[in-house]
Amino acid sequence: xxxxxxxxxxxxxxxxxxxxxxxxxxxxxxxxxxxxxxxxxxxxxxxxxxxxxxxxxxxxxxxxxxxxxxxxxxxxxxxxxxxxxxxxxxxxxxxxxxxxxxxxxxxxxxxxxxxxxxxxxxxxxxxxxxxxxxxxxxxxxxxxxxxxxxxxxxxxxxxxxxxxxxxxxxxxxxxxxxxxxxxxxxxxxxxxxxxxxxxxxxxxxxxxxxxxxxxxxxxxxxxxxxxxxxxxxxxxxxxxxxxxxxxxxxxxxxxxxxxxxxxxxxxxxxxxxxxxxxxxxxxxxxxxxxxxxxxxxxxxxxxxxxxxxxxxxxxxxxxxxxxxxxxxxxxxxxxxxxxxxxxxxxxxxxx
Numbered sequence: 001x002x003x004x005x006x007x008x009x010x011x012x013x014x015x016x017x018x019x020x021x022x023x024x025x026x027x028x029x030x031x032x033x034x035x036x037x038x039x040x041x042x043x044x045x046x047x048x049x050x051x052x053x054x055x056x057x058x059x060x061x062x063x064x065x066x067x068x069x070x071x072x073x074x075x076x077x078x079x080x081x082x083x084x085x086x087x088x089x090x091x092x093x094x095x096x097x098x099x100x101x102x103x104x105x106x107x108x109x110x111x112x113x114x115x116x117x118x119x120x121x122x123x124x125x126x127x128x129x130x131x132x133x134x135x136x137x138x139x140x141x142x143x144x145x146x147x148x149x150x151x152x153x154x155x156x157x158x159x160x161x162x163x164x165x166x167x168x169x170x171x172x173x174x175x176x177x178x179x180x181x182x183x184x185x186x187x188x189x190x191x192x193x194x195x196x197x198x199x200x201x202x203x204x205x206x207x208x209x210x211x212x213x214x215x216x217x218x219x220x221x222x223x224x225x226x227x228x229x230x231x232x233x234x235x236x237x238x239x240x241x242x243x244x245x246x247x248x249x250x251x252x253x254x255x256x257x258x259x260x261x262x263x264x265x266x267x268x269x270x271x272x273x274x275x276x277x278x279x280x281x282x283x284x285x286x287x288x289x290x291x292x293x294x295x296x297x298x299x300x301x302x303x304x305x306x307x308x309x310x311x312x313x314x315x316x317x318x319x320x321x322x323x324x325x326x327x328x329x330x331x332x333x334x335x336x337x338x339x340x341x342x343x344x345x346x347x348x349x350x351x
Contacts, residue, residue, distance in 0.1 A: 004236040005209060005229075007130040007333040009350040010082075010108040013159050015048030017081040020074035021057050021137060024067050024096075025089020025116040028138050029058035034183040036086070039142035043084075046147070047159065052080060064095030071099065071120070075107045082159075087138045088115025088244070093220045096123050097227070104129060112136070112158070112329060114322060115244055118213030119226070121332045125211060126227055130350075132158045133213060133240070133321065134329035143325070144178045145189035150326035158329035162350040164337070167319070167328060169197045175278045175291070175324040190325060193288070195318075201303055202314040203340040206271035210336050210347075212240035214322070216248065219256045222263070234268040238336040242275025242322030243298070247284060250301040257305035266309035271338050273345070274302055274315070275322035314338050316345065 013019065021040070023029065029036035036058065043049045054070040056062035074080050096119040105127040111120065112135035121131045134140065135158060140151055147155070150170045157165055172192040178185035211229055212218065218241065221228055229237060239260075243253065260266050277298045279291035286294070299317050306315055316338070320328050335348035 005233055007125065007128050007209065008108045009130045009334065010110045012162060012350060013049065013082050013110065016050065018050045018052050018079050019043070019082040019084055020077075020080045021051045021053055021086060022067075022070055022074060022083055023057050023059075023062070023086045024071060024113070024120055025085075025092055026087055027056060027058055027060050027062060028087040029053075030060040032138070032180045033058070034186065035138050035142050035180050038186055039086075039137040042141045042147065043137075051084070057086065064091070068095055068099055072103045075103045075109060080109065082110045083112065084135065084137050084141070085111070085113030085117050085120075087136050088113070088117060088214075090116055092116045092119035093217070093224055093226065096120055099123060101127050110159075115214050116217060118217035119221070121213060122211070122221065122226065122228060125229070125333050130331060130333035132329045133332045134158070134327050138180075140327055140329075142186075143190075144186050148326045150320065154328045157349055158331070164335070164346050164348045167345040167347055169318075170195050170320050170326045173276060173320070173324055173326065175276075176280045179282065192325075198319065198343075199299060199317040200314070200343055202312060204312060204314050205340045206238060206314050206338040208236045208238040208270035208336060210240055210330065210332055210334055211237045212273075213332070215241045215243050215253065215256055216246060219259070222256075222259050231264050231268060234265050235270075237269050238271045238273060238338070239265070239269045240273040240275070240321065240330065243277050244323050245278050245281040247278060247281060247294070250297045253298055254301045254305050257302055258308075261305065261309035266306055269310070269313065271314045271336070272302075272306055272316075273319055273321070273336070274299070274317040276318045276320065276324045278323040314340050
């Protein structure tokens, strides 16, 4: 049996620490400065952290070379203790692969982000550095109204706490955000609906380290030949995925999972975790019945695709990870333990 890969978990943050606010993808602070300011205010007042902007944090249209320079500078700056990304985007695949590994491997720091930041977190995984899939400035720290208690709990764990924690299923959820173009919406609250809970298939136990992210970004990794874990490494991985506000159709989701199967990945992973699909977005609005049907079709599609290559591993879907609210800031490269009999999931946020 292969030994489980051990990643370095960067030191936990302390109140008073300086944290870089970076935009490795879309520079949302340059488009929505009022949301940006709310996120900075929350970081200072609610978490006791001192945010530090870099040249491309709010620079719309910054080149990949410029954004790469900010990433390197933030890691090499010894006064910066962590990195929080502002939002996602769609083009990290074009430049993350060109980052020099040494500044990151020699200066491990906790990174928070999701969506297109899958590329950055996979890069850090390759350098032996664990990170956190979640906790973007705009969507979690600057959540409209206030940060919901569930999201806040896991942000605090990821930022400041160590040890193994049981993951939970939120009793409610939302994927209908409020328009950032209207500053008045920052005082309002998202509409939360009853959550159906987790969907389990397979009762085996599993223990491995997490790897995955936004399914559309994983698709791009596969298409563009990005370095991902080796097949030997996948034998000790708990794969996790979720889909974005692009709301990909079920046949697309099936093809990406089939690609994972044909590459020999699904036959090797220890388990699969799937985040709740986002089923509503501005310009692509649907009623609750349509949303429920969309989520069910994606759930059934992923189950079918995985079971074609691996009939026994535990699969748990509808987790609070990714593009809906509330959100677990899930360790990326951390230990995940699945208790199939008790139907519980545990994540190690640091040793």
